[in-house]
Amino acid sequence: MTYKNYPMVSRVVFGRGSFNQLDEILAPNRKGRNAPFIFFVDDVFKGNHWLTSRIRLSYKDKIIFIPTLEEPKTSQIDKLVEDIILEFSELPSGIIGIGGGTVMDIAKAVALMLTNKGESKDYQGWDLIKQPAIYHVGVPTISGTGAEVSRTTILTGPERKLGINSDFTPFDQVILDPELTKDVPKNQWFFTGMDCYVHCVESLNGTYLNTFSQSYGEKALQLCNEIFLENNLSTEESQDKLMMASWHGGMSIAYSQVGVAHALSYGLGYLLGVKHGIGNCIVFDHLEKYYPEGVAVFKEMKAKHDIELPKGICADLEDYQFETMIDVALSLEPLWENAIGKNWKTIITRQELLELYKKM
Numbered sequence: 001m002t003y004k005n006y007p008m009v010s011r012v013v014f015g016r017g018s019f020n021q022l023d024e025i026l027a028p029n030r031k032g033r034n035a036p037f038i039f040f041v042d043d044v045f046k047g048n049h050w051l052t053s054r055i056r057l058s059y060k061d062k063i064i065f066i067p068t069l070e071e072p073k074t075s076q077i078d079k080l081v082e083d084i085i086l087e088f089s090e091l092p093s094g095i096i097g098i099g100g101g102t103v104m105d106i107a108k109a110v111a112l113m114l115t116n117k118g119e120s121k122d123y124q125g126w127d128l129i130k131q132p133a134i135y136h137v138g139v140p141t142i143s144g145t146g147a148e149v150s151r152t153t154i155l156t157g158p159e160r161k162l163g164i165n166s167d168f169t170p171f172d173q174v175i176l177d178p179e180l181t182k183d184v185p186k187n188q189w190f191f192t193g194m195d196c197y198v199h200c201v202e203s204l205n206g207t208y209l210n211t212f213s214q215s216y217g218e219k220a221l222q223l224c225n226e227i228f229l230e231n232n233l234s235t236e237e238s239q240d241k242l243m244m245a246s247w248h249g250g251m252s253i254a255y256s257q258v259g260v261a262h263a264l265s266y267g268l269g270y271l272l273g274v275k276h277g278i279g280n281c282i283v284f285d286h287l288e289k290y291y292p293e294g295v296a297v298f299k300e301m302k303a304k305h306d307i308e309l310p311k312g313i314c315a316d317l318e319d320y321q322f323e324t325m326i327d328v329a330l331s332l333e334p335l336w337e338n339a340i341g342k343n344w345k346t347i348i349t350r351q352e353l354l355e356l357y358k359k360m
């Protein structure tokens with residue numbers, strides 16, 4: 001038995017207002033006047049002086065606003081990398097991703113691809129990256145994805161929706177400032193928070209579970225229950241707790257795996273461009289068979305917050321489109337093995353997945 005030797009985020013700061021320390025955190029990592037810090041910022045913050053005025057630009061530093069209506073694509077990563085290489089005479093001192101899972105994943109992928117030759121699609125998979133990334137920093141502005149702690153960056157490529165999983169992917173630095181989540185719209189708060197909840201359920205009910213993942217998963221699940229089911233939390237407490245739930249949920253799956261909801265959600269994401277958080281919710285709503293208790297509590301949370309999920313998103317799909325989604329879902333073998341067990345191929349049928357997708 002060989003145990004995974006798992007890399008973690010090297011440094012983390014937590015606290016309301018800790019984003020103000022960004023400049024002093026970055027300064028020692030500057031490699032020179034011609035090696036800028038590049039800030040990828042979720043474009044919801046465009047014109048939001050409260051946030052952007054706190055990003056201090058020196059020398060050739062640059063802010064690039066990232067549209068987040070769609071999930072990150074390999075072609076988008078390659079374009080960003082090429083633009084940076086063409087614009088600057090030296091490699092950047094660092095890439096800082098300020099936003100949700102999309103922006104953080106883009107920051108991780110660009111930091112990796114600046115030092116690894118070829119196209120990002122060639123690195124989708126497990127441990128294909130050979131060179132360390134440049135210094136990269138994650139600053140979540142919405143909580144739940146776990147992208148701030150994960151060793152992957154999920155990308156939609158020409159052939160698959162799959163992460164660049166590697167020891168070089170995790171951030172060198174994360175800034176957890178719960179105050180940055182104060183303007184997240186309610187639906188997004190819920191869908192992204194449920195990503196965390198689903199991470200916990202899938203990790204805690206998986207065959208890969210061990211005490212390491214369990215201890216993080218149980219804590220994250222307890223925080224989610226407080227946040228989404230109880231009435232006595234202040235707004236600040238709720239923001240603080242969800243940020244830490246996201247972290248712990250991410251840590252939990254780091255040493256185990258996600259499961260059925262994520263596999264099927266990647267199918268929806270690949271074919272229809274459904275975003276990860278809402279995709280998970282759409283799928284999870286139908287997974288009583290696999291996660292009876294988790295789905296029951298999810299429905300309770302949904303009702304409590306008056307959340308309506310889109311219905312019939314697969315209603316008009318052709319057969320070949322269902323087949324594509326099923327292919328994407330089934331290609332994520334570790335997820336199925338975690339959810340069902342080593343013999344999953346003898347248990348999970350294409351017909352069963354088809355029926356599930358048809359309900360969505």
Ligand SMILES: [Fe+2]
Pocket residue numbers: 145195196199262276
């Ligand atoms: Fe997720």
